[in-house]
Amino acid sequence: MKYDFSSIESKWQKRWAQADIFSAKDDFSKPKFYALIEFPYPSGAGLHVGHIKAYSGLEVVSRKRRMQGYNVLFPIGFDAFGLPTENTAIKTGTHPRKVTDENIAKFTDQLKRVGFSFDWNRVIDTTDEKYYKWTQWIFLEMFNHGLVFRDTALVNYCPSCKVVLSNEDSQGGKCDICHSDIIQKSKDVWYLRITQYADKLLEGLDRVDYLPNIKMQQENWIGKSTGAFVNFKIKEVNETLRIYTTRPDTLFGVTFMVIAPEHPIIEKYQDKIANISELNSYREECSKKTEFERTQLIKDKTGVKIDGLTAINPLNNKEIPIYISDYVMMGYGTGAIMAVPAHDQRDYEFAKKFGIDIIEVIKGGDISVEAYTKDGEMVNSDFLNGYTNKKASIERMLEYLTEKGIGEKGVQYKMKDWAFNRQRYWGEPIPIVHCPKCGMVPLPYSELPLKLPEVKNYEPGEGGESPLAKIESFVNCKCPKCKGDAKRETDTMPQWAGSSWYFLRYIDPKNDNAFADPEKLKYWLPVDWYNGGMEHVTRHMIYSRFWHKFLYDIGAVPVDEPYAKRTAQGMILGANGVKMSKSLGNVVDPNDVVKEYGADTLRTYILFMGDYGSAAPWSESSVKGCKRFLERVADLTAIAKGKGTTPALESSFHKTIKKVSEDIEALKFNTAIASMMTLLNAIYDNCSLTVDELDTFITLLCPFAPHLTEEIHEQLGYKDFLSLAKWPEYDESKTADSIVEVAVQVCGKFRGTISVSADSSKEELIAAAKECDRVKPYITGKTIIKEICVPGKLVNIVVK
C-alpha cells in the first residue's frame, strides 16, 4: 500500500470528528477512566513538540483503555488568562479576548492535526465568563469559610511586571515570568489560607500514587518541621520575645538571641535602645539587598547587638544579649531565634565573629572547630544531663516547658499563605466590594459572574494598581449589604486560579447551575491518571489539591484527593542536547514534522525517542527511521493472505501483545514500539502473514499511529473504526517458546549456547551442556566442583 500520509490523516481526522467517537459518555454503568493532561496556555508561539510529548503518553493509554471497553474521559481545554496575552495586547493594541481566541483557534487546529483523541465536546476556556463564574464562586465559598484574608505585608513584587507574586512564583528571587530580580514591597494583599491545609496536603500524599520524586518535592515544599515555641522575657521592658526552635533540647546552650531586621520589637522599643541609629542603618542596608543577595551571596554573618534590650533564659535566668541579623528571616517561625552556637553552624559562625560564649551541651564534637550537630550525651543541662537520645531529651524538655508555662510544642511550615491578587487586567475579577461602613463584603452568588469590563488601556498603573482601577463604572458600586456607595476590588486573580479546578469542569462543562453535577462528579472522580511537567508539581498541583480539599470539606466534591495517580514526562531537547529555545534556533515546530513526515510518524517518534520520563534530544534521522517503520507496516498489506495464524509467528504475536499491553501501562512506550518493530522484522523474515494477524498487528499499533492503522483496517474490508476495535488479548502459555536457547558458562564465563526443549530437566540441561562443542575444551581434564542450572536460562559449570 502506498503510504500517502497526508490524505490518510485528514481523511480519518474528519471521519472521527463526524462520528464523534472519542466523546465520553455519561453512562454510569460502564467502568470509567479519566485521563488528564495539563491543559495548555494558548501562547502566540503555537504548539511546541514538548506539548505533543506531554499529551502523547496518556493519548496512547486512553486509546488503549477505550479499546478495552472503558468509558474514557480524555479532555482538553485552555488555561488562557495570564500575562503573556496581556502583554501582547498592550504591545499590539489588540483586545486580549481577541488574542486569546486567535491563539485557541491556532492550538485547536494544530492539536487536531496530530490526531489526538480528545473529547472536543468538553473544551473549556478559563477566560470564558461561564467558566470563571465558578472560579469566582469557589473564591466566594472560601471567603465565606474564612479562608481568605487581607493583610498588609512585605510581598514579592516584580518591578518590571508591576505585579505581586506568590512565593511559588518568585523562586530563587526571580520573577517567574520576566526573570527580573524581585523586590520586597509593603502592600495590601489578598491571601488564601493554604497553610491551614498544610497537614491535609501532606497526609493525603500517603493515599495517592504519585512518582516518588513528585511526592518528595511536595513534601519538601510544604516543609513541615516540629519543635517548640519558647518565650524569653526581656529584662528592661515588660515584653516576651517568642522564638521557634526544632532543638529545644539545647536550650541550656543558648548564649544569645537573634531577631530579623524587620522584627517589630525594634520599633516598639526604639526609645529604650541606645544604638537605635546604628540598628536603623543596618536595617536600611538589609532592605536594599535583593532576596538573591541575602540568601545566595552572603555567607559572611553580619549583625548588630541591640544595646538596651537583654533577654533572660527562662531555664536558668541567665542574661543573654540580643542581636539583629539578616540570617534570621521575618517570614519563617517568629522572626526570632535562640542561638546555640555549640550545636548550630550558623549560630557558631555568628558567635565566633562577635566573640560570644559557646557552651557545649552535647558531648561528642570539638566545639573549638565547628558546631556539633549530631547525637551525644547531654551535659551542662541540669535535668537533661546524662540523656543520650535526642528524641528523648526533646520530649523531656517539652514536658518541662509546658509544665512551667514558658513554651510549648509547635509546628512550622516552609509553605506560606498564598498571595492571591494581581494588579492586572487579564484575570478573574475578585468578587469583593469595599464598603466604608461594612468593610469587605462578598458579592452575592447571584451576581456572578462579575465580568471583566472593557478598558482602553491594559497598562497597570504606576503605583502598582490594576488597570481596572481606572474604570469608574466598574469601581463605583453599591454595597450588597447596606446598599450604600462602595467600591469594587480592582485586583484580579493569579493565573493559578482557573487551573486549580479545571478537571472538575470537564466533567460537566456546560452546567449553568453548578460547577458540575454531583452525580457526574461521583462517577468520574477522582482523575485516574494525571500527567504533566515536573515544573507544575509544586505550584499548580499543591494549589489544586488545596482547592479540591476545601471543596471536599464543604461537601462539594465526593473525594478528598483529586488525582489518583501522577506521572511526568521528560523534556524534548534540541538536536544539540540543550533546551529548545528561540534564541538558540533549535526549536522544532510540530507542524513542520506533520507536514513532512505525518502525524503518525511524529507521534511514534516522540514516544520512541527514549524513556518517557527522561529528557532526550531531537533527532531528525530517527524521525525518518520511524517513518520507515510505518511504511514497512503499510507494505504488509501486500503479503497478508488468508485467515488464522502462522505457526512460526504465533508465539511472537502473543509475546508482542503482552509486551505492548504491559509497557503502555508503565509508560514504557519506547520498548512497546521496539517490540512491534521486532515483530515486524520477524514477519518479513518469515515472508508470510495472515490477514487476521495483520489486523492484530495494526490494532496494537493503533494507539500510536491511528491514521495509518485505520486506513489499513479499512483496506482489509472492515467497516468499523479500528479505534473502537477490541484490544488484542494474549495467551500466557503461548508466549513461551517450546525450544529455548540456554547459555552455558564455565566458571562464570559464557562459552556457548544449547538449543533444548523448554521443559528439559536440570539433569538433561547439564548433560547437554557438557556435550556442547564449544564447552568441551574447557571442562575436559578438569574436576567439576559445582554445577548450577537455571532452567530455561543458563548452565554454569565450575571446574578446577
Added chain:
RNA sequence: GCGGAUGUGGCGGAAUUGGCAGACGCGCCGGAUUUAGGUUCCGGUGGGAACACCGUGCAGGUUCAACUCCUGUCAUCCGCACCA
C-alpha cells in the same frame, strides 16, 4: 550545604527476581537496484588480527555468576537552600 536522580557502543537508548550486556532505532561499512543522488532491498557493525582476551564513570567487596547487591569515590543534571 541538604535532598533526589543519572552515568552502558559513534548517537538515542534496551536488559522481571543477580543469570548470554548492547534489544529496537539512528549512524556507519560492504553489496544489489539506479546514468547519478535519493529511495528501497540484502549482509555486517562494542573494542580487538583473534574461537584468546577486554569491556556498563572510577576503586574495592559479596557471589558459581554483578549494569543489577554492598562500601568508598568522581562527574553530570534537577529540586530546595541562612527554614532556626
